[in-house]
Amino acid sequence: MYNIRVPGARRCPAAFCCNLPFPGSFAMKQGFFTITENRKLADATFLMRLEGDTEAITAPGQFVNIKLDGFYLRRPISVFDCDGKTLSIIYKVVGRGTDALSKTEPGKELDLLTGLGNGYDIGAAGKRPLLIGGGVGVPPLYWLCKKLAAQGAMPQVVLGFNSAKDVFAVAEFRAVAGPDVKIVTVDGSYSDIGGCNKGFVTDFLPASYTYFYTCGPEPMLRAVYKATSTEGEFSFEERMGCGFGACMGCSCKTVTGYKRICKDGPVLKKEEILWKN
Amino acid sequence: MYNIRVPGARRCPAAFCCNLPFPGSFAMKQGFFTITENRKLADATFLMRLEGDTEAITAPGQFVNIKLDGFYLRRPISVFDCDGKTLSIIYKVVGRGTDALSKTEPGKELDLLTGLGNGYDIGAAGKRPLLIGGGVGVPPLYWLCKKLAAQGAMPQVVLGFNSAKDVFAVAEFRAVAGPDVKIVTVDGSYSDIGGCNKGFVTDFLPASYTYFYTCGPEPMLRAVYKATSTEGEFSFEERMGCGFGACMGCSCKTVTGYKRICKDGPVLKKEEILWKN
Amino acid sequence: MEKLTETQVNTSVNLCGIRIDNPVIPASGTFGYGYEFAKLYDINELGTFSFKGTTLEPRFGNPTPRIAECTAGMINSVGLQNPGVHAVINTELPELRKVFHKPVMANISGFSVEEYAKTAELLNGEEQIGWFEVNISCPNVHGGGMSFGTDPKAAASVIDAVKRVTTKPVLAKLSPNVTDVTLIARACEAAGADGISLINTLLGMRFDVRRRKPVIANTMGGFSGPAIFPVALRMVYQTANAVNVPVVGMGGVSSAEDVIEMMMCGATAVETGAVNLVDPYASLNIVRELPVKMRELGISDIKNIIGIANK
């Protein structure tokens, strides 16, 4: 497991995982970002916009790791959108840390590690890629969607939420993917131009797509794994120590060896995945 | 030691110290104060002005206990001046906590416990009380000086510092006690209208006074103890846990029993004092 | 999640046969003999409290400085300063009676098995005392305290001697400074302890790099505060798995959520310690926050969560 090498390819720098070639860059950066906006989008769900040096953020699906006053570990949060000097994140309040984050005022500086994780491989998308997001797994798909559209693909998007009160970012996705955006709620409480879609995201997948990208809670990922017919990429969540590959806190087993969700992931290709029981 | 009672007098509420009558009040209050000013007065020495409910502060020589972000224990600091809604403190940067305090910006709210400690007994002063301060022991004497002048006494003040760069609050004392204020420096580097007084405070005590009040480092207090000829009061410093009498962290032995510096003190009468070896 | 109204929430627990209105108990050494806090608020809102560790004779304790600050905690080396059991009976308890109308927990300590027993015997006649908490874990005294709490046989001998002279429930307060706390807990249970309380402070130290001497006069002392909560929680969990008597948990508890977390790990009630020294209203606030937090977490009766981690 430890001596598979692909000559000529960039080698995964993970301490001991796979030694396989990898997409994306690992040029992590530490820097201070100024909050320019921090507002509620949906039930317990907030959008934060930050200004600072975003150079290290090179691929959708990457995340940043945020230091908060009074908390020891940083909070890893995926990138919702990013340009030359602005970074947006969407996060859900799930504990004391994210609660404190939601109460942080614009103007305040935050210490961020940026450019963390491999991110999605947009080169594999094809013409009609499918993006499947669920709940707090929706945000990383937005920048991905923009990047795919920018390279000429026509992404199809299926986003699932528990209920209408949890829905966010629909307008943003529609602005990029128009009618190809479908919103699904478990309780059927949401409806819009795309109809009232009650159930799970896997109930509303399009018949045809060239590749898929997904992010969401693990039960959804497992359902997507079964329901999809093409190759694709999954973004995983795990409790992290450092977020940059040092502590082995977030390891998982894959077909190609042990991987660190934070550094060799969070995105894994479908064929790599070994589900835990 | 535990059953001395003075009938009719207010009883010291200390859990188990002296059961003697006591001056001052123990109506501690917790409240938020807004910093209106925080500026350097002398070498590593800062003045902070705060606005808030000062009702609990009833006697000069009392202190406040300040909660600082990132520090577990509060910082006890004596009251430099106080009126209906403003409180001033003068503090020296001696560690990480006071360093953080010195960098706290006006506008910020601080959590304070106020009205802590017994304070000086201004009723004992007589016509010509003597105030002897050394270094960071100088601040509590200022409000005392004002209170004494207000009740018609003519206080005499001797303030000692290591060096000219450490001197502060001279104008304030002179505004109250005029030419009766003498500034002494160990290295003789300070001189003003009161002359150049090189040495220790005890080298410059006036010939005659009705009572004395002192605060400063322990070696100075010991020297004052020997050099003074009348009754008087000493304010002591000790590392505190709570600052309000709960933890017994700052106990000392006195002629009248065990006392808690924070609650039964910090002011002790000369005749009560038992010096540690 | 089930929505609960205020009246549906029950915070009372049964501690060794005595019902307390809520499981929040200021720990010994952080609440004096109680009546001073009664000037700040009605201390009858508390479940109960454990009074200052009392010995047979009056003690001044250790030299000062006795306090050192730490990240998220503090070290104390008070060393059992107390007025002695006779003054407690003659002065402190009568003061307390005026303002507190519930059973109080009597924390006792000693330097010999006989001293523990004698102190307990003298206090046993005091009506207001509901429980004894036998401190065999004070890190700040030599030849007593913790030395009893680090050896199962010595611990058992103290508990046995106290049980013989008392008619009230006896809790053994254990030290965390041991390889296996469950050995001590089991020995105390076998000796008749009606409950176990833990953890006392961790032995800690700070050194002043400027003055180049230990921050506290006694060099080492007892480390407490939120910093020790994970160690406390682990030991509460281990002990609740090991004994059949109730466990009273403590160590860094600073919020109602901490209380709930510790009860889920096996505590029947929870003591608050260092937080009382930073915020004199802390225990009251926790008592008041508890039903709010219970409703948020869908807990209708706090008894139901005791030890769910251990099942």
Next chain:
Amino acid sequence: MEKLTETQVNTSVNLCGIRIDNPVIPASGTFGYGYEFAKLYDINELGTFSFKGTTLEPRFGNPTPRIAECTAGMINSVGLQNPGVHAVINTELPELRKVFHKPVMANISGFSVEEYAKTAELLNGEEQIGWFEVNISCPNVHGGGMSFGTDPKAAASVIDAVKRVTTKPVLAKLSPNVTDVTLIARACEAAGADGISLINTLLGMRFDVRRRKPVIANTMGGFSGPAIFPVALRMVYQTANAVNVPVVGMGGVSSAEDVIEMMMCGATAVETGAVNLVDPYASLNIVRELPVKMRELGISDIKNIIGIANK
């Protein structure tokens, strides 16, 4: 206080016969095999570092979640994930060699005395290895790790076996989860240990009150971070008083001042742990801050402060 210029400050120490430029050593498990950090800065600025705990066979370690946050610290239950000693020799050390030109500390662990010895024997031929740090204190594996570190005889047997097959200095890395750490330290010294390093993590736990299960899959784990510094400092002090070999201190060290405080309490060098996970530049910053802090405190040669608390 004496004013010192930059050139007058000496940060080098001698650790078991090997001179290191400064006493700052990222601890095992927080720095991988080093070369990944070399992408962030020149890791040759460090005194050295202790590489990821290595076992004879590859290990995945414990199930996830493996991490829990605490006040001023964290719990991990990684459980010695590592690629095994052969991959370390064939892959990791050759990578390290390209970017690190100093002796490295080889942290090894095992589940039997024989495994420790075999792993040490295999690594002994690696030129870059300066010291062995024998981890007899991992709280996250069953039947190994900490069970060796809580019994003086078992600890001594591991050290003795490793010493027989190695030609390099051997440090015993001790667990703080014991009643008397000096007993273990003395046993290791008697078995030939050239130094003692401590403390490994405290055994801790967190429970998720919302999900109603332990935060980490393994229930309990190793607690580290600034929260444990006072306990670490106390044990370094006690151990430095008890043994004659050098002590490497660790546990919550987060700043140059912490390094100085721990050296004053008896440490010849200091390892940085959890702080590396929160700030990837932390150890570098401490190395750079150290001479500044030394000048501020009037320390011209850091060797002169080692153990001044113990005199």
